[in-house]
Amino acid sequence: xxxxxxxxxxxxxxxxxxxxxxxxxxxxxxxxxxxxxxxxxxxxxxxxxxxxxxxxxxxxxxxxxxxxxxxxxxxxxxxxxxxxxxxxxxxxxxxxxxxxxxxxxxxxxxxxxxxxxxxxxxxxxxxxxxxxxxxxxxxxxxxxxxxxxxxxxxxxxxxxxxxxxxxxxxxxxxxxxxxxxxxxxxxxxxxxxxxxxxxxxxxxxxxxxxxxxxxxxxxxxxxxxxxxxxxxxxxxxxxxxxxxxxxxxxxxxxxxxxxxxxxxxxxxxxxxxxxxxxxxxxxxxxxxxxxxxxxxxxxxxxxxxxxxxxxxxxxxxxxxxxxxxxxxxxxxxxxxxxxxxxxxxxxxxxx
Amino acid sequence: xxxxxxxxxxxxxxxxxxxxxxxxxxxxxxxxxxxxxxxxxxxxxxxxxxxxxxxxxxxxxxxxxxxxxxxxxxxxxxxxxxxxxxxxxxxxxxxxxxxxxxxxxxxxxxxxxxxxxxxxxxxxxxxxxxxxxxxxxxxxxxxxxxxxxxxxxxxxxxxxxxxxxxxxxxxxxxxxxxxxxxxxxxxxxxxxxxxxx
Numbered sequence: 001x002x003x004x005x006x007x008x009x010x011x012x013x014x015x016x017x018x019x020x021x022x023x024x025x026x027x028x029x030x031x032x033x034x035x036x037x038x039x040x041x042x043x044x045x046x047x048x049x050x051x052x053x054x055x056x057x058x059x060x061x062x063x064x065x066x067x068x069x070x071x072x073x074x075x076x077x078x079x080x081x082x083x084x085x086x087x088x089x090x091x092x093x094x095x096x097x098x099x100x101x102x103x104x105x106x107x108x109x110x111x112x113x114x115x116x117x118x119x120x121x122x123x124x125x126x127x128x129x130x131x132x133x134x135x136x137x138x139x140x141x142x143x144x145x146x147x148x149x150x151x152x153x154x155x156x157x158x159x160x161x162x163x164x165x166x167x168x169x170x171x172x173x174x175x176x177x178x179x180x181x182x183x184x185x186x187x188x189x190x191x192x193x194x195x196x197x198x199x200x201x202x203x204x205x206x207x208x209x210x211x212x213x214x215x216x217x218x219x220x221x222x223x224x225x226x227x228x229x230x231x232x233x234x235x236x237x238x239x240x241x242x243x244x245x246x247x248x249x250x251x252x253x254x255x256x257x258x259x260x261x262x263x264x265x266x267x268x269x270x271x272x273x274x275x276x277x278x279x280x281x282x283x284x285x286x287x288x289x290x291x292x293x294x295x296x297x298x299x300x301x302x303x304x305x306x307x308x309x310x311x312x313x314x315x316x317x318x319x320x321x322x323x324x325x326x327x328x329x330x331x332x333x334x335x336x337x338x339x340x341x342x343x344x345x346x347x348x349x350x351x
Numbered sequence: 352x353x354x355x356x357x358x359x360x361x362x363x364x365x366x367x368x369x370x371x372x373x374x375x376x377x378x379x380x381x382x383x384x385x386x387x388x389x390x391x392x393x394x395x396x397x398x399x400x401x402x403x404x405x406x407x408x409x410x411x412x413x414x415x416x417x418x419x420x421x422x423x424x425x426x427x428x429x430x431x432x433x434x435x436x437x438x439x440x441x442x443x444x445x446x447x448x449x450x451x452x453x454x455x456x457x458x459x460x461x462x463x464x465x466x467x468x469x470x471x472x473x474x475x476x477x478x479x480x481x482x483x484x485x486x487x488x489x490x491x492x493x494x495x496x497x498x499x500x501x502x503x504x505x506x507x508x509x510x511x512x513x514x515x516x517x518x519x520x521x522x523x524x525x526x527x528x529x530x531x532x533x534x535x536x537x538x539x540x541x542x543x544x545x546x547x548x
Contacts, residue, residue: 187531
């Protein structure tokens with residue numbers, strides 16, 4: 001209102017419709033959407049898991065390899081989504097020898113996989129593979145989000161195999177007051193959910209994420225898209241992110257059951273009550289150097305949920321890296337590329 | 352041996368979302384055109400209290416949007432703006448294979464419908480709160496002589512207000528309890544695969 005005349009609105013709507021129509025031509029011409037840009041080689045496989053080694057970008061990479069454990073939700077190419085937005089490329093440029101676990105897409109045959117399978121078998125076997133391949137007693141481990149929680153469990157259970165632990169946007173205390181995902185799942189009957197579906201459908205997780213901010217994520221974002229519909233490059237970037245957002249693997253039923261109940265609903269990780277494959281996870285066993293990276297505006301894993309690690313872990317060499325941004329921005333924003341990989345690489349190089 | 356980059360074509364979902372939201376935005380624009388016409392008319396006919404005129408015209412917008420919510424057939428595009436979250440939920444439920452039974456369904460289906468209606472009521476409360484907040488902010492801007500320069504700015508204000516009131520609702524115990532029940536009653540509509548050990 002006030003200064004906004006009917007004629008002006010009408011003109012704006014005409015322009016919007018015209019741009020939308022023209023933009024659809026660009027959308028049709030935009031071609032294939034690539035994601036995961038850095039060359040990599042599969043070096044180890046187990047069931048649906050593939051362990052990749054990214055081709056080094058320096059002549060002599062750091063002798064201790066870094067294993068990245070991504071979350072089970074969404075796909076790990078977020079770490080390497082395009083050439084100018086790649087956390088992995090930043091680490092490679094800084095001389096780190098980078099490996100990454102791709103969990104694949106669980107299907108009906110995977111519904112009985114437990115967290116024990118993920119931690120004691122999959123992660124453990126990758127760690128042992130790297131120890132042998134690089135002739136190292138210990139290797140570096142970087143866990144992302146839920147993958148960070150799994151890495152905390154692994155490093156607590158096998159501290160003698162982890163040289164340095166980096167956690168990124170990793171929940172530790174699941175019951176901080178601002179934890180919206182816990183708030184959403186608190187009253188859900190997880191047993192009924194897993195018994196009903198077997199594996200948890202990825203579309204349900206998508207709903208949970210979108211429902212945290214539906215007017216922006218399912219509405220405004222698409223209205224604003226008209227502004228870049230005539231720019232093929234910007235449009236490709238947008239579509240790449242869209243592809244990632246909706247590329248949600250189903251979750252292996254039994255692993256999801258335990259993660260949802262023990263971590264989200266009962267907050268057992270910080271209480272030292274998580275049992276994985278008959279072994280108790282005690283964060284005080286984290287005696288290796290720990291770097292905890294969190295995002296100040298993270299709406300999925302609030303900073304307090306990550307920072308709780310400071311008081312729980314047993315390391316005498318505990319550091320935090322605070323990034324001013326959100327849960328996704330920490331991987332893909334321009335500032336993240338400049339700040340985060342170099343800081344992680346420098347921290348690792350010093351240890 | 353080197354792994355190939357993952358590629359895909361732009362999917363149908365993107366195009367559908369773009370068009371759905373574009374239609375909603377155009378419907379929003381039509382409502383604002385009407386409101387702006389009335390506002391300009393009132394001012395030209397001598398009204399001097401901009402705040403009162405704005406409130407009066409905004410009430411008509413509120414009525415239009417709440418009517419479309421009560422009966423989406425009145426203005427389906429406007430209703431989509433209001434029912435964003437419920438649409439997301441229903442699309443999700445549909446993708447999971449939940450479809451309404453042919454003749455009203457049994458008790459379990461009825462129970463799910465009942466909870467879904469309660470969920471919708473909660474969403475509507477938040478959306479009404481957003482309209483009140485938007486009105487308040489427009490009046491404050493008017494009294495401060497601040498101009499809304501374009502329709503997109505007005506739409507963005509509408510989004511901001513909805514995110515604010517929705518976010519407050521989301522953080523409340525009532526939402527957690529109700530969304531949990533919504534999931535649980537939906538799950539009850541499925542045949543169980545097997546019993547938990």
